[in-house]
Amino acid sequence: MSINYLPKLPTHLSIFTSQPPQVFRFRPPFFTAALPSTAQDKPISNLSSTITTSPPSPLVYTHQNLPLSEETQIEIPIEKLFVPPETDVSSETARILKGSNIVLSNYARDNSLVKDAEFVKSSVKTEDCPDEGLPEFALVGRSNVGKSSLLNSIVRRKKLALTSKKPGKTQCINHFRINGSWFLVDLPGYGYAAAPETSRTDWDKFTKDYFLNRSTLVSVFLLIDGSIPAKKIDLEYASWLGENKVPMTLVFTKCDKRKKTRHGGKKPEENVQDFLELISAYFQEVPPWIMTSSITNQGRDEILLHISQLRNYWLKH
Ligand code: GDP
Numbered sequence: 001m002s003i004n005y006l007p008k009l010p011t012h013l014s015i016f017t018s019q020p021p022q023v024f025r026f027r028p029p030f031f032t033a034a035l036p037s038t039a040q041d042k043p044i045s046n047l048s049s050t051i052t053t054s055p056p057s058p059l060v061y062t063h064q065n066l067p068l069s070e071e072t073q074i075e076i077p078i079e080k081l082f083v084p085p086e087t088d089v090s091s092e093t094a095r096i097l098k099g100s101n102i103v104l105s106n107y108a109r110d111n112s113l114v115k116d117a118e119f120v121k122s123s124v125k126t127e128d129c130p131d132e133g134l135p136e137f138a139l140v141g142r143s144n145v146g147k148s149s150l151l152n153s154i155v156r157r158k159k160l161a162l163t164s165k166k167p168g169k170t171q172c173i174n175h176f177r178i179n180g181s182w183f184l185v186d187l188p189g190y191g192y193a194a195a196p197e198t199s200r201t202d203w204d205k206f207t208k209d210y211f212l213n214r215s216t217l218v219s220v221f222l223l224i225d226g227s228i229p230a231k232k233i234d235l236e237y238a239s240w241l242g243e244n245k246v247p248m249t250l251v252f253t254k255c256d257k258r259k260k261t262r263h264g265g266k267k268p269e270e271n272v273q274d275f276l277e278l279i280s281a282y283f284q285e286v287p288p289w290i291m292t293s294s295i296t297n298q299g300r301d302e303i304l305l306h307i308s309q310l311r312n313y314w315l316k317h
Helices: 148-156 161-163 196-214 233-245 268-281 300-316
Strands: 013-014 024-027 032-033 047-049 059-062 073-077 095-097 117-123 136-141 173-178 182-186 218-225 248-253 288-289
Touching: 073 095, 073 173, 095 300, 117 248, 136 248, 148 161, 148 173, 148 182, 148 248, 148 300, 161 248, 173 268, 196 218, 218 233, 218 300, 233 248, 248 268, 268 288, 288 300
Parallel strands: 013 032, 136 182, 136 218, 218 248, 248 288
Antiparallel strands: 013 073, 024 059, 047 095, 117 173, 173 182
């Protein structure tokens, strides 16, 4: 599928990403976005915020009586938003998913709800993967990045991802069918120090083959630990996907872990910005990205809406 991006406009977007979000305010000339998300059956408007080009005079909303100092704000130039095709961000109803650069389109529908999830099969080659022609989304990331936790969080099942951790399956392409209509795919983790060099090379080879040749792959979800500074291996992985034009969404994990700045650690928002900056040379446009936590479920419903709009667009084209 082809993805369109916004033309450059002389404005910015602000996102408040505290978890849970406490405060947001309009501050001309920035766009603002932030709203809490918890229940999966919430209406779309509760998972997003309106983008407005003509904000009212400064205004503060306080959701919980948490101190203003905990507020974290990211400013994103509008050309760095991910705008799905056929989406008009100049309209007053344009919305952005919380904790992300993803604009909601008319393709985001109620079918984002996960009602049913089942393990289908493990494959070691792209040709062996299910041939049902359903759209699929593949999770990949460094070992320990939180891939299993995220998968379980997305499908709301505590142990579904254990299936792909069973002996013999960790090095496979594991397909899970969701609602009988799309696949979530668990790919082997990379960068596992204990793995022998030869088997590491094999996984790399078949995973890359899968990325390049799986025609029903709608987007790779590359998981990056948002609680630590960028790692070389993740930057290499992201740039390989960028160079090979594999559709990718960056999913930052563990965003509940907030390092104290007095100890020299950076906040997840800062790690996200650093990562995006470091890979920018490899991408013509900024890929969609989203911040998540499997502890607080931050980003879970937003990922499902993102999947829903990509999937509905893919099915129509
Ligand atoms: P995998 O190897 O990528 O499948 O990673 P796991 O899902 O098994 O998680 C690795 C470790 O990170 C475990 O100790 C998890 O409890 C922890 N973890 C996973 N997700 C999160 C998260 O969102 N926040 C925090 N604080 N820890 C997490």
